[in-house]
Amino acid sequence: MRKIKKIIFKKNKTKIVSLSAYSKNVASIIDNYCDIILVGDSLGSVLYGYKSTRQVSLDMMIEHSKSVRMGIKKALMVVDMPYNTYRNPKEALKNAKKIILKTKCDAVKLEGGKKIYQIVKTLIKNKIPVMGHLGLLPQSDKTFKYKGTKKIERDRIIKDSQLLEKAGVFSIVLECIETSLAKIITQNIKVPTIGIGASKYCDGQILVFDDLIGLNPMNYKFVKKYANIRNEISKAVLNYSKEVRKIKFPSKKNSY
Numbered sequence: 001m002r003k004i005k006k007i008i009f010k011k012n013k014t015k016i017v018s019l020s021a022y023s024k025n026v027a028s029i030i031d032n033y034c035d036i037i038l039v040g041d042s043l044g045s046v047l048y049g050y051k052s053t054r055q056v057s058l059d060m061m062i063e064h065s066k067s068v069r070m071g072i073k074k075a076l077m078v079v080d081m082p083y084n085t086y087r088n089p090k091e092a093l094k095n096a097k098k099i100i101l102k103t104k105c106d107a108v109k110l111e112g113g114k115k116i117y118q119i120v121k122t123l124i125k126n127k128i129p130v131m132g133h134l135g136l137l138p139q140s141d142k143t144f145k146y147k148g149t150k151k152i153e154r155d156r157i158i159k160d161s162q163l164l165e166k167a168g169v170f171s172i173v174l175e176c177i178e179t180s181l182a183k184i185i186t187q188n189i190k191v192p193t194i195g196i197g198a199s200k201y202c203d204g205q206i207l208v209f210d211d212l213i214g215l216n217p218m219n220y221k222f223v224k225k226y227a228n229i230r231n232e233i234s235k236a237v238l239n240y241s242k243e244v245r246k247i248k249f250p251s252k253k254n255s256y
């Protein structure tokens with residue numbers, strides 16, 4: 001709970017830095033710089049090549065989270081509840097408890113607003129911290145389109161953010177929403193908003209680690225690639241293959 005309070009306390013003071021990661025080695029590096037590390041169900045598309053995050057199972061999330069847990073010493077660790085694991089309060093509670101027990105994470109993340117209000121309330125009543133997720137919802141949206149162009153949609157997302165706050169979430173991810181809408185939501189709720197494709201007006205920012213380092217070949221408007229790791233890997237593997245073929249590696253130094 002101390003870690004959760006620290007995140008909430010950052011609102012209007014300092015930006016919250018967050019990344020999605022799926023393994024121990026990566027988590028152990030980014031833990032030095034992140035306030036929140038999310039084991040996102042984006043791993044379905046990023047790592048497994050699935051068409052949607054709907055194919056991600058609870059077991060996959062748990063195994064990746066166990067790996068990530070080993071790399072984290074200080075950041076708050078959040079785990080996505082995958083599709084069809086929180087269809088009603090009873091199912092959500094059973095699966096959230098399982099995630100927390102097996103992965104020792106600090107909180108879970110669920111997608112949606114009004115539809116999951118009772119579910120979120122049930123988890124929080126049972127002392128399970130919840131992060132909300134509004135805007136583009138990869139588990140239910142069929143097309144990749146940013147949100148908040150129509151008044152009806154804007155009003156609904158604002159209402160949903162207020163409902164999630166009322167239910168007791170400690171923060172809300174805003175994914176791919178129009179700039180002024182992100183600003184309004186951020187100004188109108190007391191818990192921090194964490195944006196991805198949601199402008200500089202959110203209280204924090206999240207990206208998928210593989211996108212940030214340029215490992216994922218996909219290009220999205222909301223991603224800035226801070227490195228081109230695909231090139232670095234190519235260069236390293238090219239050198240390795242040349243040295244193996246020329247019998248330069250393994251050398252005496254690498255042999256017993």
Ligand code: KIV
Pocket residue numbers: 020038039040041042043080173175196206207208
């Ligand atoms: O699955 C994920 O990685 C996420 C973030 C992109 C917010 O939900």
